[in-house]
Amino acid sequence: MSKNDQSVSKYFTSDPVLNRKRLDAQFYNIPCEELAISLLGKVLVRRLDDGIIVRGRIVETESYLGNEDAASQSFKGKVTPRNEPMFMKPGTAYVYMTYGMYHCFNISSKGDGAAVLLRSLEPLDNLDTMISLRKQFRKCSKTVMMNKDLCNGPAKLCISFGIDIKSCNKQDLTSWDGMWVEEDEKSKLIDTIVCSPRIGIKCEKTWQDKYLRYYVRDNPCVSKIEKTKMNELKYSQIENIK
């Protein structure tokens, strides 16, 4: 761990004796905004082709509501070959290519065309594998890569976890042995969740401004901290969800 990562050394720790439990179909079968919040603190697990297992705690999500959401690929109920997984059973992986060279990873929720985008993870297990995958992707790697930067963005986490369309799209996270989400004893220790407008979308302003992005306050692995337009969720808003 480099000197600059000392300040965040309380993160990046995964205890192998923690009780781990894979999340089931019932967990995913809830409205999109609730799932986006419920996923915070849970652990994404990926078994790579060579059998190596990487883990990361989910610290940032966004919800895309479907039909009425102008920023959603399934706006107005539009179905295409690409966004079909958004309409599949809750807990289905939706992976798509963006900007010609990156991938984004979503999980479908309850509701037609609704899905949660995973934006950032706190790396936990096998960081060396994540570093290796990120280095392979870069053309020339001069800059030092810090642990907090391994998965702090939707495309970065896909690279670090070996997530692409061919291997992961349309997979059922409740049963597939290549990837799943689990809960451990640290999942509920999250202090504060904040929400903000979603990142990188362009659509009609009312939907662009909606607070549909959620992240763990003060976690160094979150992709972007908004200076304005940030709200703290009241405990009463999330206690029934978590």
Next chain:
DNA sequence: CACATGATGGTCT
């Protein structure tokens, strides 16, 4: 730290 820009190709109109 902030901001600007090029890379790169599938998807949809």
Next chain:
DNA sequence: GACCATCATGTGT
């Protein structure tokens, strides 16, 4: 042919 739910790199402060 335009549009991207982005990242890496370069320059300037």
